[in-house]
Structure formats: structure tokens, C-alpha cells
Amino acid sequence: MKSVVKIAFYCLSLILSGVFVSCSSSDEPDKNLPAEKERLILLYAIAANNLENNLKSDLREILDSASVYNLRNNTLLVYSVVNTGECVLQQLKKDGSGKAYFETIKEYPELPLSTDPERIREVMEYVDENFDYSNKGLILWSHSDAWLPWFLGSNPDMDKRRSFGLDNFEGGTYKTNIGELAEAIPAGMFDFIWFDCCYMANIETLYQLRDKTKTIVASVLEIYMDGMPYDITMPKLLRKNPDLTAAARAFFDYYNAPNRSIAVSISVIDTKYLQDLAYAAGDIVKNATPPSSVKDVQDYSRCTVTMNGIRTHMGFYDMKQLLESFQGVDLQMSRNLDEAFKKAVTAKWISNYDFSRKPINQTNYSGLSMSAFWSLDQTYGDFYGSLEWAEAIN
8 A cells, every 4th residue: 555655646746846847937037048139229329410419318218118128138229429429339238226227338439420331330240240139120310311412512523422310520511321321231130220310211212221121110201309209119129029010100109199299100111012112113104204293292391402503392202192193104003003002011100291280181191202303403313313213213
């Protein structure tokens, strides 16, 4: 009898030990094991301009919401330049009590400027070589002017063509041409790029960056100076599988709320379908005639430029509306364009009015903008012709 009891007790011990072992394997990470490095986000912020205080506010938002971040498996890096010319790369960390702070891990000289492709490439290569995370995202933070070149001086022959960022240095203003920006970003490094700056949901910029990332989030309108509400959006982004659509919707709802009612737009773009969009748009451009007037096409821009010696408005028009305004667009062309948009623009929202308080017809909102390239003067027309988008549709 004792032997039977002994055997039964032994078997019961094995069963219970198995139960206890399985219960000890929970979803909580074992702090004794090396952490899996899942997600890194690089926030590249050029604030040597009138947005310096806005950057400070955004960084406070990140610190205030840091209790929800899993910094064991994920990390946030911030490269920034401010009006003092201080250029630093910082990492979000927590101390033993769980309080979040930014630790400077690398300092940079002011030159080359933070808008220079050399500096952009230098920072991104350093991050790629020294932070072995399986997934990386990029947030580009500053001023921006869509695809427009930046001219220094009155003589176009002396121009420095810049478009993203605004770095004030020794009385000059410097930006980055989108072509140079695209060349500076390593292909395949980032699975998403988020533009926390104005007007960057333009097809000219998006197409230039199509091979650099899987997803781009950007706005056809300007973005209010406060920028992205990082305490709301970052918890949806700083994780292995970021919910870009939910973060974009949170961004939109923050500004479109009744107590704020600020003009806002946001689009989520799947870059692998931008080539389909180029085919559909090119079919129209090559076989139809540009409209004689675009006054009835939704214009998202408040930009002005000097063309032919005259200060004039530079429109960023709703891309789908603009192409469908061409004379001679047949039903098949329209269907192809519609199908391409459905695949390329996976989510989009816009307020009922723009920053000039002009109403926006949301029914016709495509989520992307495009310029009336055929109406540009030679200076801007030549530059537009150098863009990969122009080559693709002509």
C-alpha cells in the first residue's frame, strides 16, 4: 500500500511541477534574459528657427507619457539642432524609479548643417550601426515646403535648392531639397516615415521617397505649430508593430475636436502602390489636355513664390481632382486612377476648411496633392522636370 501511495505521490509531484513551470512562464519579460530589441524611432528635428519652443514642448509630451513605453524592448532617439547651434543625439531612458529623461549620447559640431545631406546621412548611419533594432521608424520634424526648391539670392544660378527643414545660420536660411533628402536616407532602414511638418503629402515628394520606406504619413495642409501631440501618438508608434492608422486618426481628432477646431489633414500612404499611381496619372498626362483653369480644383496651399519676376501663389491642388480636370479623360482612365488611389492611400482625414478658412469638400478629398506643373515658369519648371515624379508621368 505504501508503495502505491509513494508512486501516486511521485506522479502527482511531476504533474504539479509541470504546472508550476508553465505558470512561471508568463508574458512578462524575464529581466535575467537579454531584451529583444524590437522598435527604434528616430526623431530628426531641425528647430534652429521659430519652432524651438515647440520642440521643447513636444519633448515634454514624450516625457510626460513615458510611463507607458516599454524601453526595455524599444527606444526613442532624438537628433535636434536649436538656435544656439547645439546639435545633439539623445536617447529616451528611465531611471531606477521609472522617471523618464533624455540622455545625450553624441554631440555634433554645427557644420555641416543639420539640413545638409551629409549630416542627415551621418546621423542615420550612426544610428543604424550602433542600435541593432529589428524595426526602425523615422519622424522628420521642422518646417517644409512640399517639393519646392529653396533659392538663396535673386540669381537662380546662385541657388541652393532646399525643401525640408529650416536651419538659420549666420544670417542665412538653409533647407534640404527632397532629392537630396531621399539620397541621404538609407534604403530599407525605416519601415515608416512620418512628416511632422507642412505640405508633405504631395505626390512629388512621396514618389521621390517611394523606395525608402513601406509607409509614409503626411499632410496635404500645413500643420499647426504645436505639431504632433506626442503624448497621444507616440504610445501607438513606439512598439514592435506600430498602429500608424490609429496614430494618424488620433492626430486628426486632436486638432479637429470641437474645443480646438484647427485646420488639419493626415494621410497614410502605402509606397509600393505609388508606381501604379504614376502609371494611371501618366496615362492622363500623356493622352489628355491640361485644364485652362484650375480655379475649381481644391487648393491646399498658402505658399507664394516669385515666378517671372512676379510674386505669385503656388498651388498644391488635390491630385485626383486636378488630374480629372484634364480635358479628354475617359471612363477607363478615371477608373484606373480611382483604383490606384484606393491602393496607395490607405487612410485619410481632413477638416471642413483649410488654414485660410476656405471650405474643403471632403467627398472629393483624395489624400494627396499635386502641382499644376504645366503652368510653372522656366526656373520652377526646370526644377520640377528633374523630379522622379515628372519623369514617371511624362
